[in-house]
Amino acid sequence: MTTAPAQLDVTIVDGYVDEPAHFGVPPYVSTYPRYTAGALVDAGVPREQITYHTIDELRETPRKRGDVADADLLIYVGGMTVPGKYVGGTPAEPDEVKELAWTADGTTLLGGPVRFGVGDENAGAQDMERDDLDYDFVSMGDVEAAAYDLVHNGLEGYTDRIRTYDEVARWSNTGAFVVEQHPNHPEYLIAELETSRGCAYRCSFCTEPMYGDPDFRTAPDVVAEVDALSDHGVRDFRIGRQADILAFGGDGEAPNPEALHDLYAGIREVAPDLRTLHLDNMNPVTIVEYPEASREAIRTIAAYNTPGDTAAFGLESADPVVQDQNELLVTAEECLEAVRVVNEAGGWRPGEQPAAAPSYGADAPRRLPKLLPGINLLHGLMGEREETFEHNRRFLQDVLDEGLLVRRVNIRQVMAFEGTDMAEAGADIARDHKRQFKEYKREVRETFDRPMLERVAPPGTVLPGVHTEYHDDGTTFGRQPGTYALLVGIPGERPLGETLDVAVVDWGYRSITAVPYPLDVNAASMDELTAIPGITRAAAGDLVVGRPYERVADAASVVDADVPLSRFLTADPAGATVPGHGETRGSAD
Numbered sequence: 001m002t003t004a005p006a007q008l009d010v011t012i013v014d015g016y017v018d019e020p021a022h023f024g025v026p027p028y029v030s031t032y033p034r035y036t037a038g039a040l041v042d043a044g045v046p047r048e049q050i051t052y053h054t055i056d057e058l059r060e061t062p063r064k065r066g067d068v069a070d071a072d073l074l075i076y077v078g079g080m081t082v083p084g085k086y087v088g089g090t091p092a093e094p095d096e097v098k099e100l101a102w103t104a105d106g107t108t109l110l111g112g113p114v115r116f117g118v119g120d121e122n123a124g125a126q127d128m129e130r131d132d133l134d135y136d137f138v139s140m141g142d143v144e145a146a147a148y149d150l151v152h153n154g155l156e157g158y159t160d161r162i163r164t165y166d167e168v169a170r171w172s173n174t175g176a177f178v179v180e181q182h183p184n185h186p187e188y189l190i191a192e193l194e195t196s197r198g199c200a201y202r203c204s205f206c207t208e209p210m211y212g213d214p215d216f217r218t219a220p221d222v223v224a225e226v227d228a229l230s231d232h233g234v235r236d237f238r239i240g241r242q243a244d245i246l247a248f249g250g251d252g253e254a255p256n257p258e259a260l261h262d263l264y265a266g267i268r269e270v271a272p273d274l275r276t277l278h279l280d281n282m283n284p285v286t287i288v289e290y291p292e293a294s295r296e297a298i299r300t301i302a303a304y305n306t307p308g309d310t311a312a313f314g315l316e317s318a319d320p321v322v323q324d325q326n327e328l329l330v331t332a333e334e335c336l337e338a339v340r341v342v343n344e345a346g347g348w349r350p351g352e353q354p355a356a357a358p359s360y361g362a363d364a365p366r367r368l369p370k371l372l373p374g375i376n377l378l379h380g381l382m383g384e385r386e387e388t389f390e391h392n393r394r395f396l397q398d399v400l401d402e403g404l405l406v407r408r409v410n411i412r413q414v415m416a417f418e419g420t421d422m423a424e425a426g427a428d429i430a431r432d433h434k435r436q437f438k439e440y441k442r443e444v445r446e447t448f449d450r451p452m453l454e455r456v457a458p459p460g461t462v463l464p465g466v467h468t469e470y471h472d473d474g475t476t477f478g479r480q481p482g483t484y485a486l487l488v489g490i491p492g493e494r495p496l497g498e499t500l501d502v503a504v505v506d507w508g509y510r511s512i513t514a515v516p517y518p519l520d521v522n523a524a525s526m527d528e529l530t531a532i533p534g535i536t537r538a539a540a541g542d543l544v545v546g547r548p549y550e551r552v553a554d555a556a557s558v559v560d561a562d563v564p565l566s567r568f569l570t571a572d573p574a575g576a577t578v579p580g581h582g583e584t585r586g587s588a589d
Contacts, residue, residue, distance in 0.1 A: 003072075003154040005044030010151075011051045011071035012036055012178070013058065013100055015078025015092030019113050020208045020314075021197075021243045021281050026054065026088035027467075027481060028190045029182055031241060032077040032112050032143060035168065038175025039148035042167075052181040055092040058100075065103055073155065074104040076135070077143055079113030081207045083412050087469060087479065087487065088184075094133060101134040107155045110135035111143020116207050116417050144171060162212075168194070169221045176228035186233035187499065188467045190276060190481050194241030195222055195263070200252040201243075201285075203316070204326035204382060204421035205414050208243050214252035219259060223266035230271045236481040237267065240280035245311070246297050247286060255286060255293040257300055264304035275465060277304065278483040282311035282373070284338035285329040295345045301371055302346035302354070308368040308463075310407040310484045311342055316378040317388060318395035325383035326421070332395045336402075339373050343404050346371030358405045360455040366462050366503075366567070372407040374484060375399075379437050380414035380430025382422070389440045396448045405456055408484050408510075409449065411441050445509035453486075453507040459533055460567030461504040462517055463488060468496050474527075477511075487511035491527035503568045505531045519568045521555045522548045534562030 014033045017024040024030025037050050051067045055078070058065055068074055078092050101108050110133060117131070132138045139146035141160035145167070149158035163171075172194075179185055198211040226237060239245060249259025267277060279301065287294040301309075317323055318332035330338070347357035351365035358369065377392055399406055413430040416422040430437070457463075466488050468478040476494040479485040488502055489511055502514035515528045521543060529540035539559040549555040556565040 003156075005151050006046060008045050008072045008151065009049050009051070009070065010040055010045055010073045010075065011053065011067045012075045012077065013053050013055060013068065015055045015076060015097060015112075015114075016080075016089055017078055017113055018080045018082050018084050018091065020082055020206050021199075022113075022194075022241045023192055023238075023280065025084075025086045025091060026056070026182075027184050027188045027236075027479075028088075028192050028238070029179055029184075030077075030192050031172070031194050034175040034178055034191075035144040035163075035171045036075055036077060036111075036147050036175065037178035038171030038173065039144040039163075039167070040151060041174045042170055043148045043151040045151060047177055050178065052178045054089065054183060055096065056089050057183055059090075068100055068103045069105055071104065072106040073109065073151070074100065074106060075109045075111065075143065075147055076100055076114075077112040079116065081113050081116055081415060081417060083415060087477075094131070098133045101136075107137070107150075108135040109137045109139060109143070109146060109150060111139035111146055113207065115140050116210065116419065165215065165217050165221070168217065169224070172221070172225040173228045176225070176232050176234075179229060179232050179234055186235070187497075188236075188481060189234060190236040190238055191226075191229050191234045192241055193222060193225065193237055193239045195239055195245070195248050196242040199243040200247075201283075201329055202327055202421075203314070203329070205316075205378065205416070207417055207420065210419055214243065214247060216247075216249055219249065219262040219266055222263060223270055226267050227270040230274070235271070235274050236276035237271070237274060238276070238278045238280060238483050239263075240278075240483065243281055244283035244286055245279050245301070246282055246290075246294055253286065253289070255290050255297045257293060257296040260297050261300050264300060268304055275306070276481045277306050278309045279305070280310075280312055280483055282313065282342075283329065284313045284315065284335050284373075287338040287341050288330060288334045291341065295341060298342060298345040298371065299354070302348065305370060306482070307350055307370055308407075308480065308482050308485070309346075309371045310374045311346075311371060312374045312376055312410070312484075313338060314376045315395070316376060317381060317384070318377075318391040319383070319385070319388040320391075321383045321385065322381050322388055326381045332391065332398075335375075336395070336398055339375075339399060339404050339406065340402070342371060342373045347405055358403070360405065360458055362458065362563070364458050364461075366458075366460050368457060368461065368463070369405060369407075372405050372456065374407045375409045377409065377411045378414055379412070379433065380427060382425050382429070384429050384433060386436075389436065393440075393444070396444065400448065400451065406452055407456060409444060409452075411444060413437060449509045450507055453509075453512060457486065457504045457507070457512055459504060459563040462501060463504065463514060464501045465499055466490075466502050466514070468494055468498050468500070470496065489513045491515065491531050492525055505533060505568070515568060517568065521552075521565075521569055532561055532563070532565065532568055535559055535565075 142163040145163040246255040250256035348354040349365040503517035506513035
């Protein structure tokens with residue numbers, strides 16, 4: 001087997017990642033495969049000899065496993081350190097990762113957060129153990145650094161190390177090309193961007209402190225990476241690889257609004273045609289300790305981002321006993337204050353003055369707010385008791401009672417990793433409370449999530465660019481590109497892979513129902529018409545019988561809907577003509 005870099009054939013398999021401060025399940029692509037590809041090129045491997053596959057590709061097209069078998073070097077990147085449920089892809093299970101190692105005839109390298117451990121499956125309430133999964137090499141440092149050093153050393157070995165940000169500046173640019181091999185490229189692919197790693201705090205369960213204290217990239221380096229990714233067709237970005245976006249460019253704790261301005265303005269300059277610019281983590285303790293600087297930073301983010309953005313808050317538990325035993329950072333009241341600040345500084349909707357936030361109801365502008373908080377609640381932590389569930393319920397009720405907006409609530413059970421304080425306690429508490437956890441989670445979905453969704457996305461709210469993904473029971477489901485994107489159910493079975501604008505008509509616990517926007521009343525199906533609030537099947541039949549309509553007002557006069565029909569037919573209801581007027585009448589089926 002050749003070991004000269006210029007002659008190596010390398011296959012990268014992406015088994016997906018989900019970490020506290022890093023995400024890479026489709027439609028997202030994480031930094032790991034991109035930086036690893038860049039490291040390989042930097043080490044002398046020609047770009048055309050680097051093949052990239054996702055684990056879903058290998059499942060769906062078994063012949064592509066030949067690229068695994070035939071490679072001189074197989075690099076697997078993946079690992080889940082937080083549990084989740086996914087629509088766009090299914091993370092690799094440990095047995096699948098082993099099978100890849102058995103399939104490969106060449107040298108094999110395992111890396112990414114899988115190094116922290118694996119369980120029996122990718123799920124919560126588990127104890128995670130380190131396992132080499134039968135690979136020749138397991139990177140206990142950064143997999144991209146291991147890939148560079150392994151190739152540089154003729155595939156003989158390497159010393160585990162952490163890559164430098166000088167290397168990241170090179171590898172993030174030279175590895176951007178690999179996104180073109182992602183099956184979602186170019187229409188439905190979100191590039192996760194790294195601004196920092198590590199954390200200044202030490203919560204009991206979290207793996208992010210294993211990366212050390214915070215280390216920040218510079219704004220020009222991140223902007224240059226966006227520029228490179230844009231050159232390779234990426235138009236959707238999430239600044240998600242950091243523990244706290246507010247701390248960017250600072251000392252790891254205090255906000256630096258000027259650095260955030262340079263970052264966001266720079267991204268907008270090099271990618272003027274971007275479709276999505278979202279973020280992930282924002283530490284509520286930063287807002288509590290530095291309220292004015294945080295407000296300024298949040299206003300900057302909301303000025304440059306795209307609507308529907310979410311700042312995930314790690315409250316984890318509203319129970320003071322759990323907070324104390326797990327070194328959690330904010331009390332319930334402090335987190336509530338942080339929710340207020342984000343609502344006031346970033347929760348405005350396009351079409352209204354920022355001072356109007358938060359707004360909801362029939363008079364709210366018909367777009368999602370620019371930036372809202374999300375709440376993370378984690379169960380199975382040390383000290384959890386009967387009262388813990390009630391403390392969490394009370395916190396969420398306080399959010400509702402104050403008229404605030406929260407984009408989503410993530411409720412999960414802990415995964416206990418070696419190297420964290422939870423390792424000794426393990427997942428026993430989570431397993432013991434499993435039944436109660438399920439009942440409580442269902443209650444939150446019914447009593448909090450649905451009314452909150454109705455606030456966040458009132459009837460007629462327009463969601464542009466929904467990408468259709470799958471069918472279920474006569475409904476087409478899709479999502480916008482973005483952070484914690486709403487799952488959208490559209491009546492009927494539409495072609496998959498298409499992109500359309502929709503308007504909200506109803507809400508579930510974690511999803512919304514919507515109709516195409518603007519809806520052509522002269523072609524709309526009965527299912528689409530009856531989805532509009534207040535339109536019965538009989539009223540929809542009257543609309544169909546009266547086709548064609550020339551003006552919106554003509555159609556609206558036929559029915560007495562709960563929400564004005566014009567909200568779904570046009571952006572300019574006053575005297576507007578019906579979209580598609582003059583075309584052949586649509587079917588009533």
